Amino acid sequence: MAALNPFAIAQQQLDEAAERLGLDRATHELLRWPMREYHFTLPIKMDNGRTSIFKGYRVQYNNARGPTKGGLRWHPEETIDTIRALAAWMTWKTALVDIPLGGGKGGITCNPKELSEAEKERLARAYIRAIWRELGVDRDVPAPDVYTTPQIMAWMMDEYETIVGHSHPGVITGKPLPIGGSPGRTDATARGGVYCVREAAKALNLDLSNATYVIQGFGNAGQFAATLHREILGGGTLLAVSDSRGGAINRKGINPADMVQHKLETGTVTGFPGTELISNEDLLELKCDVLYPAALEAVITDRNAQNINARIVCELANGPTTPEADKILQDKGVYVLPDFLANAGGVTVSYFEQVQNTYNYYWSLEEVHRQLDLKMSRAFHDVHEMSQKLKTHNRLAAYMLAVTRVAEACKLRGWV
8 A cells, every 4th residue: 555645644634624714725725835845965975985865855834923943854764745744734833832933844864773973963964054044043943853863953053053153053953951952852742742631631521640551652752751641640551662663561551761761771662571562553552541652654544543442642743643534533532632732842842942042041941841831731722622612623623723823924924
């Protein structure tokens, strides 16, 4: 079966919202496509002396509400359509949490697991040399994403500052703390998602202190979700986790901190003492109170949605649920916290980092958490109230809120 095109999914989701909103044809068409996109060919000298050629991308989807903002992914299967979809979702995400930014995304098609640190640095700097003219706190601000790290962001910021000749820390977010990073950025995506789960439990009158939860994808966001779920919600039993190499399950419960340590030491969740193997497919269908899809796109589709047995699905990944699956989950009574709400904590704290860089004044960790909680809670209640009012699923409600805000900015600017 052919792989699902993530940008086609993003457009389909927009089309549904535009129809419900009665959006005029010109505005709808404007919002269906990136306003700008860049393709790069990056020749990199490898450690063995040979030159390898890498493909890079940057999509600036829409800047009606402010400079574009979005992560940089390094992945062997990266494509321009994935980047377009993620840039579109970032546009709606920044609008939904009501921060003055637009949406962008970038990527390089590569396998970072096969690159040395020196090769990663050369690749990071080459990417900035290709795109630096289009970057800036008033233009476009990259951040970390799949397989990119604070160290990679540090190299990118240094390359940019070397080119322009002055300090400009706000041009890149997700940096290490000693060179302008923000406290609270590392776990922001997961923390924002757990805040949304907390608010959803209140709205649904659920007690999650003894609830069960499952995490599909045990990278940065999944690992932090494992520990923050218990910390913020006052308890819970972690039943199963998975990564690209397989899954581990213990129905009596897995210690989240020990599992994180096991993953960091071994590179996989499999083989954790007391657990049995489980496939990613079977893990998604486990009976649980909260399911966190925290891997890649399109893992919940019309083929398995009927078998999802979670009360709440909190999408820490981008695009894990297809439009067809959304309708099935709604009919089943599964409460979905859509990706561009649930994982908006990352871009929100990235925005806080830009603010702190600009003012050259840095907040305490407690202040970052307080401000993030305010933003995420407000966004959740906006979406929940819209979905209740329109009797529709949360993703469509979130789209309608976000698209309305972006469309209004486009109209006020006189673009349509």
